[in-house]
Amino acid sequence: MEYGLVVLWLALYLSLCYVGATVAAVLFPRFANRGVAFGIPVALTILWLVTYVVGRLSLTAGIYLGLVALVAAAGVAAVRGVTVDGRAYAEVAAVFTLAFGFLVAVRALDPAIVPIGGEKFLDYGLLKSLLRADTLPPEDMWFAGEPVAYYYGGHLLAAILTRLTGTAGQYAYNLALAGFYATLVTAAYGLAGAVAADRGVPRRLAAGFSAFFVGVASNLSTPTRFLIWLLPEGVTQWVASAVGYEIEGLAAGPDRFSYWDASRVITDDAGDFVTYEPSAAFVIDEFPLFAWLNGDMHAHMMSTGFLLLAAALCFSYYQTPAVEWRRRLTLLFGALPTLAGLMAVTNTWSFPSVAGLAMLTVVLAPSDPTTLLPNGVGRRLRTTGLTHEAVRVGVALAVAVAIVLVGLLWSLPFWLGAASGREIAVLPDRTSLLELLSVHGVFLVPFALYLYAQAGRALGTDRARVVGVATVGVVFLGAAVDLAAVGLLVPLVAGTWLFARSPSLSRSLDSVPALTDGGDRTVDFEVVLILAGAGLVLLVEFVFVKENIGRMNTVFKTYMQVWVLWAAAVGPVLAWLLTRWRPDGETRRTVTTTGIRAFVALLVVSTSVYGAFALSNHVGAAGDPTLDGTAYLDREHPREAEAIRWLDRTVEGRPTIVTAAPAGYRWNPDEGKGSSAPASLTGLPTVAGWYHEAQYRNETVYQTRVEDVRTIYTGSAGDQIALLRQYDVRYVYVGPAERARYGEITVDHVSGVTVEKRAGDVVVYRVHREQL
Numbered sequence: 001m002e003y004g005l006v007v008l009w010l011a012l013y014l015s016l017c018y019v020g021a022t023v024a025a026v027l028f029p030r031f032a033n034r035g036v037a038f039g040i041p042v043a044l045t046i047l048w049l050v051t052y053v054v055g056r057l058s059l060t061a062g063i064y065l066g067l068v069a070l071v072a073a074a075g076v077a078a079v080r081g082v083t084v085d086g087r088a089y090a091e092v093a094a095v096f097t098l099a100f101g102f103l104v105a106v107r108a109l110d111p112a113i114v115p116i117g118g119e120k121f122l123d124y125g126l127l128k129s130l131l132r133a134d135t136l137p138p139e140d141m142w143f144a145g146e147p148v149a150y151y152y153g154g155h156l157l158a159a160i161l162t163r164l165t166g167t168a169g170q171y172a173y174n175l176a177l178a179g180f181y182a183t184l185v186t187a188a189y190g191l192a193g194a195v196a197a198d199r200g201v202p203r204r205l206a207a208g209f210s211a212f213f214v215g216v217a218s219n220l221s222t223p224t225r226f227l228i229w230l231l232p233e234g235v236t237q238w239v240a241s242a243v244g245y246e247i248e249g250l251a252a253g254p255d256r257f258s259y260w261d262a263s264r265v266i267t268d269d270a271g272d273f274v275t276y277e278p279s280a281a282f283v284i285d286e287f288p289l290f291a292w293l294n295g296d297m298h299a300h301m302m303s304t305g306f307l308l309l310a311a312a313l314c315f316s317y318y319q320t321p322a323v324e325w326r327r328r329l330t331l332l333f334g335a336l337p338t339l340a341g342l343m344a345v346t347n348t349w350s351f352p353s354v355a356g357l358a359m360l361t362v363v364l365a366p367s368d369p370t371t372l373l374p375n376g377v378g379r380r381l382r383t384t385g386l387t388h389e390a391v392r393v394g395v396a397l398a399v400a401v402a403i404v405l406v407g408l409l410w411s412l413p414f415w416l417g418a419a420s421g422r423e424i425a426v427l428p429d430r431t432s433l434l435e436l437l438s439v440h441g442v443f444l445v446p447f448a449l450y451l452y453a454q455a456g457r458a459l460g461t462d463r464a465r466v467v468g469v470a471t472v473g474v475v476f477l478g479a480a481v482d483l484a485a486v487g488l489l490v491p492l493v494a495g496t497w498l499f500a501r502s503p504s505l506s507r508s509l510d511s512v513p514a515l516t517d518g519g520d521r522t523v524d525f526e527v528v529l530i531l532a533g534a535g536l537v538l539l540v541e542f543v544f545v546k547e548n549i550g551r552m553n554t555v556f557k558t559y560m561q562v563w564v565l566w567a568a569a570v571g572p573v574l575a576w577l578l579t580r581w582r583p584d585g586e587t588r589r590t591v592t593t594t595g596i597r598a599f600v601a602l603l604v605v606s607t608s609v610y611g612a613f614a615l616s617n618h619v620g621a622a623g624d625p626t627l628d629g630t631a632y633l634d635r636e637h638p639r640e641a642e643a644i645r646w647l648d649r650t651v652e653g654r655p656t657i658v659t660a661a662p663a664g665y666r667w668n669p670d671e672g673k674g675s676s677a678p679a680s681l682t683g684l685p686t687v688a689g690w691y692h693e694a695q696y697r698n699e700t701v702y703q704t705r706v707e708d709v710r711t712i713y714t715g716s717a718g719d720q721i722a723l724l725r726q727y728d729v730r731y732v733y734v735g736p737a738e739r740a741r742y743g744e745i746t747v748d749h750v751s752g753v754t755v756e757k758r759a760g761d762v763v764v765y766r767v768h769r770e771q772l
Helices: 003-027 032-054 057-081 086-108 119-130 151-164 167-197 202-215 221-230 235-245 286-292 305-319 325-346 350-366 375-381 384-410 412-416 433-459 463-482 486-506 526-540 554-578 587-605 611-623 636-651 692-696 699-714 715-725 736-742
Strands: 424-425 543-546 656-658 729-734 753-759 760-767
Touching: 003 032, 003 057, 003 086, 003 151, 003 167, 003 305, 032 057, 032 086, 032 151, 032 167, 032 305, 032 325, 057 151, 086 167, 086 202, 086 286, 086 611, 119 167, 151 325, 167 202, 167 286, 167 305, 167 554, 202 286, 202 554, 221 235, 221 611, 286 554, 286 611, 286 699, 305 325, 305 350, 305 554, 325 350, 325 384, 325 412, 325 753, 350 384, 350 486, 350 526, 350 554, 384 412, 433 463, 433 486, 433 526, 433 554, 433 587, 463 486, 486 526, 486 715, 526 543, 526 554, 543 554, 543 753, 554 587, 554 611, 611 729, 636 729, 636 753, 692 699, 699 715, 699 729, 699 736, 729 736
Parallel strands: 656 729
Antiparallel strands: 424 543, 729 760, 753 760
16 A cells, blocks of 8 residues: 555645635635635646646646746735634644545555446546646547547646656546545535534534535435335335335345446436437436545546535625625636636536526625626616516626636637537436435435425414425426426425525515524525526436437536535535524424434435445455556456556657557457557557547547558558558557457558567557658
């Protein structure tokens, strides 16, 4: 186990946290602990932005200028009297260290960077490409000679940290994964604590809940399957049929548990929008613990901490009074668009979410959005009643558009490059009520209880019960007409919106009273997070990005954002339910308090079942702990391990290689099924790699390269020479997959092609361009 590297990376993260916390204190002056928990994402944002801009000229210069910019920003803040509270920093450092250590331990038991079971070859290949690159954008390791056609911002962050520590890529991959996980957990801890403290709710209680639900909890499918297994045999089949599960996996017994099952709860019709095998009809519904256990270093994971940073910036705006209009403008049009630019390149799916969060915040914040406008314009637009609500929404929408436009400017090189486009489609196969509850029920049930409690305080118990019964009716009506998400989420959206905006609405709608309770605000910023998540779930029920795998990617990349936003909201909600919900009457108070405590305990225990089984499986299947993601090569692919390591350690720069194509998720060389391992594990660009390139670019262009690769291996000498020149090939890799796919290989007969390395079953040929 590489303990020295663990200490080195942890020291770097905690140093970034301290320096970044000095800047964060300027952005979050009203937060409990002044935003120390956001020190790392703030520091990484500054580092990334400078590197991304300057990296067009020199990646190395960009990294070190980024460090200079970060230290300079912290220095300016310090000169202005900003300090970092030592106790607050120690608390955040402890949370980060605990989360980082947990994920390091998990990855050390299962560190392998393999092609199957995810897209680790894509993620590691991008990291290695960036480690080899001199400038941005990096060359595509699966499409030599062209810039990468994928959002690589998170991999750039990992590469920055890897270069700063001087760590080899095979170790840096898993250490960076642990850092992204700990950043997410710490950010959720910080945001939930700040929201709770603003309400007068116990900060650490709320923060702890959110950290748990974002980092440890699972959806409800695993505890449901476990319950099915526990039931008497005669009842098991009936319950399984009722909830739509087969008696398999954990439902058939603990020895049948698979950590994958919980991420494939939703199924869609394999109809018009699905052209892969029927199994592709499963929609991916990941949650953080599954994602990090599986070990991809994927965009939807690396962006999560920055999504919560965007939410924190919105909360800072939410707290800022109207008279501080300059600070509000700076947050909206300075900080948020800059972060949106990072999001565009890191995980494009989250780019519009930054603007959506800002729009909701501007509408629901206590300060009137018209105060953002010039005085004369703002005064004319200030009306009352529903007209004023429409004005608030209009101004908020304009703010969201502005954030998108400025964010596009920050990330313009990405959009002008090879960023691939997709067609928008509508009306996919919709999700059933049971599927929605299985995936989102862990949050929807507490949110519903929270709104019911608020309704009881505002309307009285009897009226609240009527509203509750009506809501249940709407839920079942939606399910009956195949609009389960509408029936389930529209009451949630309507309830949170009314509670957030009721003081002004009550002036125009007599039927909606002002929902206040003395000095205790009815709701706070948690409603923005709840509404943002609900809006995303509703959106993907009707609109999706059309691909040959249906809406799988759309749900996959969107639901992770929903989980993160709702996890940050559920901590303050649960803490409020435990400490502030006090109905009239001493007996009812005791009963209610006991019931709430039992409910929260059940929620925590049930959502921990997945982690208990998954972690025990990882421990049981593990060998000696290591963070070397390529250690498995010597054991599982000994015929090619030496050659791949030789390419990685000996070949400098980014010369083009040739490997078998097309390639994909399986490494079965004897069947002629390549995996682009020599390119993916070294960062050396190959002429044609994984078949994802057909999706990134287009099928015709990709297939042309596939045929060119065949010609390079087996064609006539004249055609081979022409293609070797065209693609500027330096090395030709001939291993088991190439022999099985192409049969008799003739490229070694070409004058100017010589043997450079023999290792195991692999021959690496050197192409001497000047001799061709």
